[in-house]
Amino acid sequence: MKCSRLLxxxxxxxxFGFNSTISAEEPDQDAVRGAVSRSLPYIAERGQWWMDKxxxxxxxxxxxxxxxxxxxDEAGFDVDGTQLNEWVDWSFEALLKQNDKEVVVGTxxxxxxxxxxxxxxxxxxxxxxAEHRDQLLQLLKSGQQQDxxxxxxxxxxxxxxxxxxxxxxxxxxxxxxxxxxxxxxVVSTKALAFLKSERDIISTESLVVQxxxxxxxxxxxxALDTIxxxxxxxxxxxxxxxxxxxxxxxxxxxxxxxxxPRDDNVTAAVERARSYxxxxxxxxxxxxxxxxKKNKQDKIQETATYWGTCWAVIGLLESEKLR
Numbered sequence: 001m002k003c004s005r006l007l008x009x010x011x012x013x014x015x016f017g018f019n020s021t022i023s024a025e026e027p028d029q030d031a032v033r034g035a036v037s038r039s040l041p042y043i044a045e046r047g048q049w050w051m052d053k054x055x056x057x058x059x060x061x062x063x064x065x066x067x068x069x070x071x072x073d074e075a076g077f078d079v080d081g082t083q084l085n086e087w088v089d090w091s092f093e094a095l096l097k098q099n100d101k102e103v104v105v106g107t108x109x110x111x112x113x114x115x116x117x118x119x120x121x122x123x124x125x126x127x128x129x130a131e132h133r134d135q136l137l138q139l140l141k142s143g144q145q146q147d148x149x150x151x152x153x154x155x156x157x158x159x160x161x162x163x164x165x166x167x168x169x170x171x172x173x174x175x176x177x178x179x180x181x182x183x184x185x186v187v188s189t190k191a192l193a194f195l196k197s198e199r200d201i202i203s204t205e206s207l208v209v210q211x212x213x214x215x216x217x218x219x220x221x222x223a224l225d226t227i228x229x230x231x232x233x234x235x236x237x238x239x240x241x242x243x244x245x246x247x248x249x250x251x252x253x254x255x256x257x258x259x260x261p262r263d264d265n266v267t268a269a270v271e272r273a274r275s276y277x278x279x280x281x282x283x284x285x286x287x288x289x290x291x292x293k294k295n296k297q298d299k300i301q302e303t304a305t306y307w308g309t310c311w312a313v314i315g316l317l318e319s320e321k322l323r
Contacts, residue, residue, distance in 0.1 A: 027271065027274045027275050027278055029320065031278055032274060032278065032316050032319075032320060033077075033320075035277070035278050035281055035285075035312075035313075035316060036072060036075075036077065036313050036316055036317060037077070038281065038283075038284075038285035039068075039281070039285040039286065039309055039312070039313045040068065040069065040072055040077070040079075040285070040313070041285060042284055042285035042286050042309060043064075043065060043068050043069070043285075043306075043309060043310055043313065044065070044069070044083070046061075046302075046306055047061055047062070047064070047065030047087065047306075048065075050062075050065075050306075051065075051087075051090055055094075056094075057091060057094045057095055057105065057109055057112050058108070058109050058112070058153060058154035058155075059154050059155055059303050060109075060111060060112045060115055060154065060307075061303075061306065062087060062090060062091035062094065062112070062116065063091060063112050063115035063116040063119050064115070064119075064306070064307060064310035064311075065087050065091075065310075066084065066087050066088055066091060066116060066119040066120060067115065067116075067118070067119030067310065067314060068310045068313045068314055069084050069087070070084065070119055070120065070122055070123055071122075071313070071314050071317045071318070072313070072317060073122075073123075074122050074317075075317050075320065084123070085126075085129075088116075088120055088123065088125070088129055089129065091112075091116045092116070092129060092132035092133065092136065093132070095109065095112060095113055095116065095136060095139075096132060096135055096136065104139065106136060106139045107139055107143055108153055109153045109154060110139065110140055110143045110150050110151070110153060110170075110174060111150075111152060111153050111154065111156060111170055111173070111174065112153070112154070113136050113139055113140045113143075114140055114173060114174040114177040114178050114181075115173075115177065116136065117133065117136055117137060117140065117177060117178065117181040118177035118180060118181055120133060121180060121181055137178075137181060137182055137183065140174065140178050140183060141178075141183050141184065141187050144187055144190060144191065147190075147194050148171070148190035148191045148192070148193050148194035148195075149167050149168075149170075149171040149191070149194045150167075150170050150171050150174045150191075151167065151170070152166045152167055152169070152170040153170075155292070155293055155303065156170065158293050158294060158295075159292045159293055159294070160240065160292060160293065160294045160297045161202050161203045161240070162202075164199065165199065165200075165201055165202065165203060165206055168194075168195065168199060168201075168206060168209070169203070169205050169206055169209050171191055171194055171195060172191075172195055172206075172209030172210070172212070172213060173209060174191070175187075175188055175191035175192065175195070175213075176209075176212050176213065192213075192215055195209075195213065196216070201241075202240055202241055203239060203240055203241060203249075204227070204230070204237045204238060204239055204240070204241050204249040204252070204253060205239060205249065205252055207223045207226055207227050207230075207241070207253075208223075208227075208249075208252045208253055208255075208256045210222075210223035211223040211224055211227060211253075211256040211257075211260075212256050212259070224260065224266075227253055227256075227257070227269070228265050228266075228269050230242055231269055231272065231273070232244070232245045232276075234276050234279075235250075235272035235273050235274075235275050235276030236249070236250040236273060236276035236277070236280070237249040237250050237253050237273075239289075239292060245276060245280070246287075246289045246290065246308060247277060247280060247287030247288075247289055247308035247309060247311060247312040248289050248292075248304065248307050248308035248311050248312075250273055250276055250277055250311075250312065250315070251277065251308065251310075251311030251312040251313070251314060251315035251316070252311050252315065253273060253315070254270060254273045254274065254277070254315030254316065254318065254319055255311070255314055255315040255318045255319075257269055257270050257273070257319075258270065258315070258318040258319045258321065259318075270319055273315070273319075274316060274319055277312050277315070277316060281312070285309070286305055286306075286309045287305065287308045287309050287312050288300045288305050288308075289301070289304040289305045289307065289308035289309075290304060291303075291304045292304055
């Protein structure tokens with residue numbers, strides 16, 4: 001983690017006029033880094049606002065604030081290490097504290113636990129942070145249900161898809177993020193057994209979960225083929241399959257595709273996705289996203305916009321590793 005100045009966090013020059021100059025086939029690296037540099041101050045400001053005003057981790061804001069900045073730090077952006085440390089401390093402590101019913105908050109938000117574990121995997125942690133991270137890992141392991149799944153938390157159970165599918169997605173992410181951070185073979189194997197069952201899925205995020213899980217190569221290839229086939233003409237994907245493109249689904253897909261071997265189909269899909277994201281970014285650095293909850297699905301919603309902006313940045317940064 002690099003220590004530097006206070007916000008603004010980024011010293012990479014901004015690239016203006018980006019909508020008219022991005023090639024649909026191969027976006028320029030400077031344009032990608034310029035888009036990230038525009039987004040990070042927005043992510044920092046809205047993440048800090050949430051911590052200060054909401055004092056809540058149930059919508060996973062702390063984890064995404066940390067993850068986006070940790071990924072930028074790894075990519076060589078000038079990230080304020082002191083501020084990043086404070087966000088890590090806040091997220092760890094908020095998840096480990098007890099609520100007014102004397103229940104540890106993280107046990108009610110295991111999605112957020114797996115995300116902050118994954119977000120901090122590349123950071124040099126203090127001794128106290130490492131101890132807190134170990135405690136959170138134990139919460140994730142002990143929170144697994146008998147059938148191998150994890151319960152979705154926060155806003156997720158009320159999303160505009162069936163609850164069993166949301167549980168499937170939560171379990172897929174928790175297993176994958178947890179496996180990368182030490183949940184162990186027993187927990188991972190139980191989760192894989194749950195994930196093996198065939199099911200109808202309506203969200204692109206479910207396909208992403210199948211794509212990142214390489215334990216079943218037939219299903220992984222099927223998910224890849226479906227994702228490439230369902231890419232919209234503008235280069236993005238909708239969070240609900242075959243609906244209008246948004247940054248959340250497109251960032252998630254771009255992140256998952258960037259880990260795939262780069263054949264012609266994957267390369268073309270990645271470049272088109274990058275072009276979509278660069279063209280859809282707002283001047284303040286955000287990407288507007290409609291709500292994922294049933295009662296917010298037709299309106300641009302602040303939390304969905306925050307998630308989408310973080311996913312766009314994470315996906316763009318991951319795609320740069322393979323160029």
